Amino acid sequence: MTELHLQCEPLAPLLGTWQGTGVGHYPTIDDFTYVEELVFSHVGKPFVSMIQRTRNRVTGEPLHSEAGYLRALPDGQLEFTIAQPSGVTEVHLGTVRTSDSGLVIELSSEHVGLTPTAKEVTSVRRELTVEGMRLYSELWMAAVGYTELVHHLRGELTRQD
Numbered sequence: 001m002t003e004l005h006l007q008c009e010p011l012a013p014l015l016g017t018w019q020g021t022g023v024g025h026y027p028t029i030d031d032f033t034y035v036e037e038l039v040f041s042h043v044g045k046p047f048v049s050m051i052q053r054t055r056n057r058v059t060g061e062p063l064h065s066e067a068g069y070l071r072a073l074p075d076g077q078l079e080f081t082i083a084q085p086s087g088v089t090e091v092h093l094g095t096v097r098t099s100d101s102g103l104v105i106e107l108s109s110e111h112v113g114l115t116p117t118a119k120e121v122t123s124v125r126r127e128l129t130v131e132g133m134r135l136y137s138e139l140w141m142a143a144v145g146y147t148e149l150v151h152h153l154r155g156e157l158t159r160q161d
């Protein structure tokens with residue numbers, strides 16, 4: 001088995017496959033619920049790969065998906081690049097730390113890139129918390145005319161492996 005890069009050691013609790021459900025909302029859309037699969041893996045270099053897929057919890061139709069790389073720097077600093085099929089890319093800066101209950105990753109977008117036909121997203125904040133077999137993810141965004149960060153998603157996943 002490939003050894004985890006030293007700089008990725010703080011991220012070790014993330015590695016593996018997670019599945020669960022989430023709720024989503026935004027002032028401009030109807031509330032929705034989703035099913036999510038999230039996979040974090042590594043190849044021994046100082047980054048962790050992420051692939052995520054979601055489906056509508058009621059109809060099973062595919063919803064949002066994304067893929068990215070969580071780059072581990074010394075001293076718990078992180079850089080995160082994410083690409084979405086909706087034409088949005090996110091570059092985040094953040095940190096990983098250990099709290100009383102587990103691992104906490106906090107990320108704020110340094111840059112959001114948009115293709116010409118993507119919906120307007122100007123800023124994103126993400127938080128991932130790992131507590132043993134459970135992973136909680138939260139996302140806030142400033143988008144489609146809202147200039148302040150507004151909550152969009154909360155997911156609760158369970159480790160599968």
Ligand code: HEM
Nearest residue numbers: 024028029032034054063064088119121124141143144153
């Ligand atoms: C678990 C991940 C996500 C799920 C399940 C999800 C789901 C949805 C759904 C169902 C809608 C409303 C219908 C639609 O436009 O398709 C929506 C709208 C939207 N989402 Fe997400 N989303 C996710 C992540 C994200 C992320 C990461 C971003 C951007 C960083 C984002 C940005 C948007 C925007 C800009 C809209 C349009 C709002 C509007 O047109 O009023 N979403 N999302």
